Amino acid sequence: MIDDGVKEHGRDDVVVQDISMHLVEAIEAGERLRAHFGVPPVVTEEGAADAPVAGQ
């Protein structure tokens, strides 16, 4: 679909995002909350499992 500009009177009460964007939004909101309460950050762990391969 070529962009026809029909967006002006939309529903902005429904948020459309990619899964990665939802994830980042939730993570960053959590971090802001933690910072607000002064809790130390969580350390990222290196996983031991092998990376996934398409089709598996």
Add this chain to the structure above:
Amino acid sequence: MAGPRLKPSHMALAVGVGFAALTALSGTAAALLRWDDESEVHRPVFSNIPGPLQVMFYVATFVSFVAVGVLFAQRFRGYERGTPDNRRTTTKNAKRRVADFRAGVYMQTVMRDGAAGLMHSLMYFPFLGLFAVTAVLEIDHSLPERAKFLHGGVYQAFAAFGDLMGVLFLVGIVWAFIRRYVIKVYRVRIKTRPEDAVILGTLFLMGLTGLLAEAARIALDGQPEAERWSFVGYPLSVLFRNSTYRVNDLGALHQGLWVAHIVSFLGFLLILPTTKMRHMFTSPMNMYLRDRERPKGAMKPVPNMTETSLETFGAGVVEDFTWKQLLDTDACTVCGRCTNACPAHATGKSLDPREIVLKVGEVMAATNPGGPVSPVVGTDRDITISSNNVFERITPEEIWACTACRACDEVCPVNIEILDKILDMRRYLTLMESSFPTELSKMFNAMENQENPWALSNQTRAAWAEGLPVDVPIVDGSQPFGHEYLFWVGCAGSFDDRAKKVTIATAKLLQRAGVDFAILGPSERCTGDPARRSGNEYVFQMLAMQNVETLNGMGVTKIITICPHCFNTLENEYPQLDGRYEVVHHSQFLEFLIASNRLLLDEATLEERVVYHDACYLGRHNDVYGAPRNVIGSLKGIQIVEAPRNGTTGMCCGAGGARMWMEETIGKKVNTERSRELIATDAQRVATACPFCYIMIDDGVKGSPPPAPSATS
């Protein structure tokens, strides 16, 4: 010198003649040897049927079987017009082929639609049961007395089984009548033809006269006690013999019903090859021959466009299709599941996937070598076909309305490859006729000149990475790739402002999880997917070959991508050009990072209702359904809901098959329709896993009317 090659049409003829010969042999042996069963309780064969009628039965059956063989052979000659297609059974694929065949004969795929599946099963399984009953009776009839087995308790169980099958068969037929002519289910109604009444009428007559002839025989024999096991025939015999409806000449009644049963059976034999009833054979065969070498998401390979001596590309005439694509048309049961599933059809476009199959079949049938054969289903008399060109019946509008979402292929209970045909016809229109929507010429030019369909400078491909809190390494295509993963961004993620947010979010998550990755920046080009799906194999190959050369030269082995179209092309189509990589979609990779605790979501909470929209090129083309749901479901507090159409039946956003770059002027907009479904779930958030879906659904949701104010507000 090699002798004449045995063709499928020869084999079809041989099967018909073989059945005829068996019938003749069985009849002759029984007539000459007269091996009668002297047991007290047994099934008399041809009792009350005069000798001349018996002879006529065997002669008519012999002739009908030969006719069935000849008529099927004529149809097979139509499939033989097609180009080669390797569907061989190998030790590697034999098990899966048998499983596909079994799914067909066990009605597994038909049963996916509960009511229709049950109805069809009620006709199909009892029909097989009744066929077995007839075959067992004829075998017993032909055996010497010592070897006969159909007597005593065995006969009584046989009789009860036969009656049960007969009743169930009639229930199935009546149900089919009701669905077609009373309920008038949309997909059935729009393709109902007079022959449907003939088919159902013949089957009904065959079942009914079988039970009535049995009842008349029992009445004529004086209702022996042992026949009580015929729990339908026996009570009916009471009606004939003892009730106010009693028949005085039971002998004539029995003969009349027997003749009616035989005539309906012979009629059935003749509608078998000449109507869609042929699907009894062609559908399981078609399922067995499913493509087991090519991934679902890959289009058929085309030789190198700059080197090949081929003079024609794609499919424009019957002979351009493969033999399997032509067999497909005769395997169609005209059920219309594909019609129901098609997003273009649902939004008022001229495309109906079933019509594509039927129209190719029509042209094939009308131009069959040795004279026309009946079309797949009856057509209007006004329609004439003068050549083997399928565009006599199919319009370019139909072909270009397709979103290549694969919903039709996925839902087809007999594995007809509809999308392949549409894409082959697009190849023909684009490469041979230069006939395509004008908007596409801009896209083709952009892909040729700027190496992306957005027509933006490829040098700005990595502009999204500027200003990020952490640097994203960019590796030049001429350098060895020294990172574990290549993050293949794709054109949407590089150039579209909204899709760039997906790219940035994914990069942040990869960095957060400590993944060693880099991007190619200006060395990345469009994978060529939109060009290939709009028939321009030339542009596809130009871009794909350069990409493969770059990736192979750099030594890239592992690729992460946010775009299901890139994912599909890199994973399933680049091997056709010697590009073999381990490709994962970002949903799969994020799922892995979360599961392996590399991406911690301990503090991530989203207390909202979320609906996930399935991307066609992730789901139906690559069977990835769980990963995106698992990723979004990892967030605390989240409530996931499903749209009515989800998973394998998910509705397309409308952007696939290069529709992203075409105007949508007919009917309703696909993305708006899909967005309405998603909004109707009352979800506060919609999650996508494809940049194109993101753009389309975001537009669709924003373009939808705002909720009506509540009475209290």
